[in-house]
Amino acid sequence: MRPSGRAPDQLRPVSLEPGFSRHAEGSCLVKFGDTHVLCTASIDERVPPWMRNTGKGWVTAEYGMLPRSTHTRTDREAARGKQSGRTQEIQRLIGRSLRAVVDLPAMGERQINIDCDVLQADGGTRTASITGSWVALHFAFERLIKEGKLSASPITGQVAAVSCGLWEGTPVLDLDYPEDSKAQADANFVLTGSGGIVEVQGTAEDKPFSEPEFIALLELAKKGIGELTRLQRLAIGPSSIKSP
Amino acid sequence: MRPSGRAPDQLRPVSLEPGFSRHAEGSCLVKFGDTHVLCTASIDERVPPWMRNTGKGWVTAEYGMLPRSTHTRTDREAARGKQSGRTQEIQRLIGRSLRAVVDLPAMGERQINIDCDVLQADGGTRTASITGSWVALHFAFERLIKEGKLSASPITGQVAAVSCGLWEGTPVLDLDYPEDSKAQADANFVLTGSGGIVEVQGTAEDKPFSEPEFIALLELAKKGIGELTRLQRLAIGPSSIKSP
Amino acid sequence: MRPSGRAPDQLRPVSLEPGFSRHAEGSCLVKFGDTHVLCTASIDERVPPWMRNTGKGWVTAEYGMLPRSTHTRTDREAARGKQSGRTQEIQRLIGRSLRAVVDLPAMGERQINIDCDVLQADGGTRTASITGSWVALHFAFERLIKEGKLSASPITGQVAAVSCGLWEGTPVLDLDYPEDSKAQADANFVLTGSGGIVEVQGTAEDKPFSEPEFIALLELAKKGIGELTRLQRLAIGPSSIKSP
Amino acid sequence: MRPSGRAPDQLRPVSLEPGFSRHAEGSCLVKFGDTHVLCTASIDERVPPWMRNTGKGWVTAEYGMLPRSTHTRTDREAARGKQSGRTQEIQRLIGRSLRAVVDLPAMGERQINIDCDVLQADGGTRTASITGSWVALHFAFERLIKEGKLSASPITGQVAAVSCGLWEGTPVLDLDYPEDSKAQADANFVLTGSGGIVEVQGTAEDKPFSEPEFIALLELAKKGIGELTRLQRLAIGPSSIKSP
Amino acid sequence: MRPSGRAPDQLRPVSLEPGFSRHAEGSCLVKFGDTHVLCTASIDERVPPWMRNTGKGWVTAEYGMLPRSTHTRTDREAARGKQSGRTQEIQRLIGRSLRAVVDLPAMGERQINIDCDVLQADGGTRTASITGSWVALHFAFERLIKEGKLSASPITGQVAAVSCGLWEGTPVLDLDYPEDSKAQADANFVLTGSGGIVEVQGTAEDKPFSEPEFIALLELAKKGIGELTRLQRLAIGPSSIKSP
Amino acid sequence: MRPSGRAPDQLRPVSLEPGFSRHAEGSCLVKFGDTHVLCTASIDERVPPWMRNTGKGWVTAEYGMLPRSTHTRTDREAARGKQSGRTQEIQRLIGRSLRAVVDLPAMGERQINIDCDVLQADGGTRTASITGSWVALHFAFERLIKEGKLSASPITGQVAAVSCGLWEGTPVLDLDYPEDSKAQADANFVLTGSGGIVEVQGTAEDKPFSEPEFIALLELAKKGIGELTRLQRLAIGPSSIKSP
Numbered sequence A, B, C, D, E, F: 001m002r003p004s005g006r007a008p009d010q011l012r013p014v015s016l017e018p019g020f021s022r023h024a025e026g027s028c029l030v031k032f033g034d035t036h037v038l039c040t041a042s043i044d045e046r047v048p049p050w051m052r053n054t055g056k057g058w059v060t061a062e063y064g065m066l067p068r069s070t071h072t073r074t075d076r077e078a079a080r081g082k083q084s085g086r087t088q089e090i091q092r093l094i095g096r097s098l099r100a101v102v103d104l105p106a107m108g109e110r111q112i113n114i115d116c117d118v119l120q121a122d123g124g125t126r127t128a129s130i131t132g133s134w135v136a137l138h139f140a141f142e143r144l145i146k147e148g149k150l151s152a153s154p155i156t157g158q159v160a161a162v163s164c165g166l167w168e169g170t171p172v173l174d175l176d177y178p179e180d181s182k183a184q185a186d187a188n189f190v191l192t193g194s195g196g197i198v199e200v201q202g203t204a205e206d207k208p209f210s211e212p213e214f215i216a217l218l219e220l221a222k223k224g225i226g227e228l229t230r231l232q233r234l235a236i237g238p239s240s241i242k243s244p
Helices: A084-099 A126-147 A212-238 B085-099 B126-145 B177-182 B212-234 C085-099 C126-144 C177-182 C213-237 D084-097 D125-146 D177-182 D211-236 E084-098 E127-148 E179-183 E210-235 F085-101 F126-147 F212-234
Strands: A012-016 A024-032 A036-045 A058-065 A111-118 A159-167 A170-173 A184-193 A197-204 B014-018 B028-034 B036-046 B058-065 B109-119 B161-167 B170-173 B185-192 B197-204 C014-018 C026-032 C035-044 C060-066 C110-122 C159-167 C171-172 C185-192 C197-204 D015-017 D028-031 D035-044 D056-066 D113-121 D159-167 D170-173 D185-192 D197-203 E014-017 E027-030 E037-046 E058-065 E111-120 E159-167 E171-172 E185-192 E197-204 F016-017 F028-033 F035-044 F058-065 F111-120 F159-167 F170-173 F184-194 F199-202
Touching: A012 A126, A012 A212, A012 D015, A012 F016, A024 A126, A036 A126, A058 A084, A058 A126, A084 A111, A084 A126, A084 A159, A084 A184, A084 A197, A084 C213, A084 D084, A111 A126, A111 C014, A126 A159, A126 A184, A126 A212, A159 A212, A170 A212, A184 A212, A184 B028, A197 F170, A212 D197, A212 D211, A212 E037, B014 B126, B014 B161, B014 D084, B028 B126, B036 B126, B036 E037, B058 B085, B058 B126, B085 B109, B085 B161, B085 B197, B085 C085, B109 E037, B126 B185, B126 B212, B126 D197, B161 B177, B161 B212, B161 D035, B161 D084, B170 B212, B185 D197, B185 E185, B197 B212, B197 C213, B212 C085, B212 C197, B212 C213, C014 C213, C026 C126, C035 C197, C060 C085, C060 C126, C060 F111, C085 C110, C085 C126, C085 C159, C085 C185, C085 C197, C085 E185, C110 E111, C126 C159, C126 C185, C126 C213, C159 C177, C159 C213, C177 F126, C185 C213, C197 C213, C213 E159, D015 D125, D015 D211, D028 D125, D035 D125, D035 F016, D035 F085, D056 D084, D056 D125, D084 D159, D084 D185, D084 D197, D113 D125, D125 D185, D159 D177, D159 D211, D185 D211, D197 D211, E027 E127, E037 E127, E058 E084, E084 E111, E084 E127, E084 E159, E084 E185, E084 F085, E111 F058, E127 E159, E127 E185, E127 E210, E159 E179, E159 E210, E171 E210, E185 E210, E197 E210, E210 F199, E210 F212, F016 F126, F016 F212, F035 F058, F035 F159, F058 F085, F058 F126, F085 F111, F085 F126, F085 F159, F085 F184, F085 F199, F111 F126, F126 F159, F126 F184, F126 F212, F159 F212
Parallel strands: A058 A111, B058 B109, C060 C110, D056 D113, E058 E111, F058 F111
Antiparallel strands: A012 A024, A024 A036, A036 A111, A159 A170, A159 A184, A184 A197, A197 D197, B014 B028, B028 B036, B036 B109, B161 B170, B161 B185, B185 B197, B197 C197, C014 C026, C026 C035, C035 C110, C159 C171, C159 C185, C185 C197, D015 D028, D028 D035, D035 D113, D159 D170, D159 D185, D185 D197, E014 E027, E027 E037, E037 E111, E159 E171, E159 E185, E185 E197, E197 F199, F016 F028, F028 F035, F035 F111, F159 F170, F159 F184, F184 F199
16 A cells, blocks of 8 residues: 555646736646646747857756755755756756647747746655646747747647656556655656657666566656646647647 | 826725635735735744843744746846845835734744735835735734743734825825836835834835825825734734734 | 934935056946945946947946955855855946946937945945946046047936935935844835936835835935935036036 | 767776876776776875764765867856866766765765866766766875775675766667767766666756667666676776676 | 165165054054055853863964055955955965964963055065064063963064065065066065074075075075064063064 | 985886877876876867957866775865865966967967866875976877867977976975975976076975075976986977977
8 A cells, every 4th residue: 555545557636727827828736636736838939049159049947946845945046056966857857848848849939937836845846847847838829829939830749758666576657755755666657649758767665576577667757648638738728730 | 087097095995815825833825906915924933142131022024926926027036046136125015014013022032024025016015015914923922822832912903014106196096016116206105004104115206295295195094004913903803902 | 313314315425436456448436335345347348248339338337345345244146156146136236337328329429337335334336336327328438539439428417326314214325234123124226417317226125015115115215326426427527418 | 880880888998097096096088989088086084074073974076078089169257267067967967876886884984085177078977087087086085094094995795987978879888979969869878887776967968868768768777887896897907896 | 776775675665554453452553665554362261162172272264455555456355255364374474483382282262363454565575564563462472461361472472573684686675566567586484582593484486596685685594583572562562472 | 304205306107108098189198107197188279258358268277086096095185075276276287387488479360278176195296287288288189180170280389397396305206295295495486498487486384495495496307307308209299399
């Protein structure tokens, strides 16, 4: 029995609330149980210097945690004067994951800045961030279409993410913080709506895991992401994104 | 007629929602119209080195804005590697304002860290932060009482804040962003529940203001803060804080 | 009786010595008793990027304390790698105060950098800085007129500053360090030559102050600033600045 | 045909040269073809503050590239004043990988600092770093045994790493830089001597990859790491490490 | 003829004004012509961690230039967030030079912090700093003797510094800024009162210099430093320092 | 007898191995005994902003030590976030030394970046760096000639460096670390192939040294540098550099 009482293949209650932020071109408040992340997508009509005149756009991401999103207060990165290695690792992952489903030349020479700010943390903040950011990104592109700056969405498919882990030998889906901190192994999967693998990050916390164990985690992830992408489609409403 | 259509002495709709954050010892989501600030109070049983063995406690504050809380995206301070002068000025103001109504020796050698994070900005973020933080601070002390670490709240009174300004020559209460950016003068008042002045910061934006104008702003502030402290008392419920 | 032995409405001996610095376009060594600040004004024919092609100039200020200007040595900010919140707050105040009496479009697209460096500190460094900087700024503009780059000074009036406080219940003018560190309340006033309010910053150190107390401080400030602006006029000699 | 002319399952020439560094307690110059990394292991008899009195030791890693290890010069991180996100990601990976095969309580309250400095880069610097660092770590523990500070090596097994990728649809082993920069997908595997999975990091560069493709990469990695761990055993000579 | 009109072996007018700073335990305003440096010596009863329990004291130095001490304004190092290589080089030189004439064990486990702040620069700021700091240091030790914390000064001799250079082939003493910026070679000499060499730093600016040229510069320096140490003795008055 | 057993005027075994680095336009691994420094020269076709349109080129240098190049591990400067004063002092010295033998206008508006990275340290890293960098620089210019971008080398002569010191009163050449750490005085000489002085840096470690002692050190240096420049000529092979 996992600490949360959930079945091994059961997600936490997930909600995706688009339009949470009044100013952002796209936004989504995503909740995976007690993990709440505000994802915003901001359009910047300029690309970074190294991309100018390439005819391509860019999607980049930043990630932060409110100091008291965590069980005990975490130092504010702005006050410490630098972002931790963990923060940088996560924001690089979010950016890569989203770019995997965007046709960069089709978006024109502009940049979308994704901001994922964790209001409350209970495990899985990076997977919630990716899942919610895709929704925010969708609406930023919708805005560009509405303004006549794009004729179609450069999004080529859905992308969502979930963590899986070995809990006392059993593969379980969508670890919350108490589960994550005691899992024997922990893997984050970023998959497309059609089940393609975009990113896999598996880490043995306690002892190495075997190939069959890893395959079992991947199977769980595919099931969970099937559900997450269904919720994403509900969140964006009728739209140009095809079902998987 | 002010841009917001409000009467000169009319606050924006204000709400104070305690307990917004699951992990913090005290928290309050404060809204002054479209300005939304999440205030948390975190108890730290250690004081900073320079206060050890003084027998006194400390209340300190940090302030931040989510990058897309603003009309156009603002750079993330954690990514830029330092907090702006404005941020530091505001967090020092919040800390001083709260300490003015706390009996520091009575709270014991511990520190309360206040975090004010702006989820959405539309003017008056510093005054909303002070007003909401007082509520978060109240609940953090309640927690210490409940845990038997304090026998009574060291809070000696209420404190709240509001901005006032001159709009086309007319003194107006609680400026929102469009009003603030065009006001001829702008002053922030931090007053106690009994009308005592804790902090005054007045700045002539366009041309100097006269003494009578300044007095008129102070009168408006007293009215507004009377209403804000009433809402604070509603938010904390029946408690040891006396009405003014 | 205040610690300094001065009457409640008595300034410390004040001197303003223009031309202290050989290289600066304008300079003034200002002394408020044992508080000595070297103020320089440097002309930069370029404005910051965000002001280019606006047809306006800019006046900005930086502030620093020599490590041993203080009673005990203070860490050097250049060695610590960042300016404190206090430093930033003060230099923003100095800049705003001076800009309030400069016609920015009239000064052309150039910038004046004011540097206020405290050689010796005994309270009131920010008010001395503002008072002395106005003199330095005056001479920088005189230089531009002499060089034919301006036809008239873009200064629209005088600006000076003084602190006031409550000393054992009595309002007193121009606090020195021993007074400041024990005052019950402390306010800095920045006024124009004609008595207009440019900046007010009042802080209750010990307990909140009342509105009548605050008005009494403002009255003292007006008296003190009348004297300071008289000394400024003496320091600049016969010039285009009208008496108030 | 891959650019390097190697068979799909063929490693580059690999060499592991222990004792390259005169001062370090353990060291190894590892070469994967033209990728050369100097790995050193330094014993520090103190652990970081948060580990004191836990009875456990720690292994941590830092990573850097010489500015001209790369095809075109890369800015020196010490001059830029911070380590990139990529650097931090890699050094965290190296540390986790090594700790997976160390019995931390058995090593006593001391820390081993691994430094991986890339003298020349041609792809696969992180996998070479992990493979070489294990050898350096081995010798640092040997030194502690020789000095009588440990009675047996706390190393519980071997760990090595290799990258695999999809080159024009074909799974290939041990990507060099030209292959890596054009691969359709790229995965780094960190495995133990007995084939257990310690870390997996897969990234689709161009388009998502399928589960069978991912399994094929894992199979290649197992083969490559079998060879790398054989070379590690040769490098350390007769020792307490059992063959897999 | 050198630009300054001085004879080749002629110092600029030099003055040493002790006690310039009200708060510092020792201070001296040193002027070498238009180069003005405020030197202060601050006693710190604690030594840095790495010196604790060594029974020895330490003398360290920091150096800074006011932004407008220079002909055109120099960026403030505190604002730029770091000290330049030049600044660090100079402050290390000042510290080493002073320690060469201090019996560190005799001064007890305390530290003297020397601060050299350039109020006005016209070449030779580092040599003026060393010369003036020795006077400031003297008075800090006098203070410790007066307070009964030391029975005798731990200063073992005098130290002073001067620059020399080749001006159109002629060796000249004590370069001012116009001379320094066009000199063919430039050397700073730090000598004791008895002519011993403490530091030599020679740099060919334009073309290498010969051994005889270098010896000629050293001869000039000895003459100049003879005069500087005479002025130091006048500045400190009758004291325990023997004439050379 | 010096600790190394060498004769007073004997260099350590010196080797200069050009072409050590595969990617750099010029490179040299230099060994002075157990001091090993990798020197690379990288061509950058852009000059820094302040040199644009001057028609001149620039040679600059950076220096670093691998964390475990030293007897005990030194913190990584990239991790500490800044370069030490010592590092900056050394890299400025290397740059000045090389520029002394380069005709900057003749090299065209481009920059050569020298990187000196210490793989193993045993005293004299800065002198080895200068000596080896000259070889790396030579080959970078050869590359420009080969590519038709220059018609002749802008190098006007050789430059090399060596340290000398007083060991128990005896002048000795080329100090290794045990000698350096106990020498009574220590001087670094940078001389041209024809014996001209480019840089001299002498520091009395223990007690001041006399003029004759200093001259003796210079004589030793001339002898040592004669040998070093001979080895440089061997390393570059037949070339346009004339023998001294």
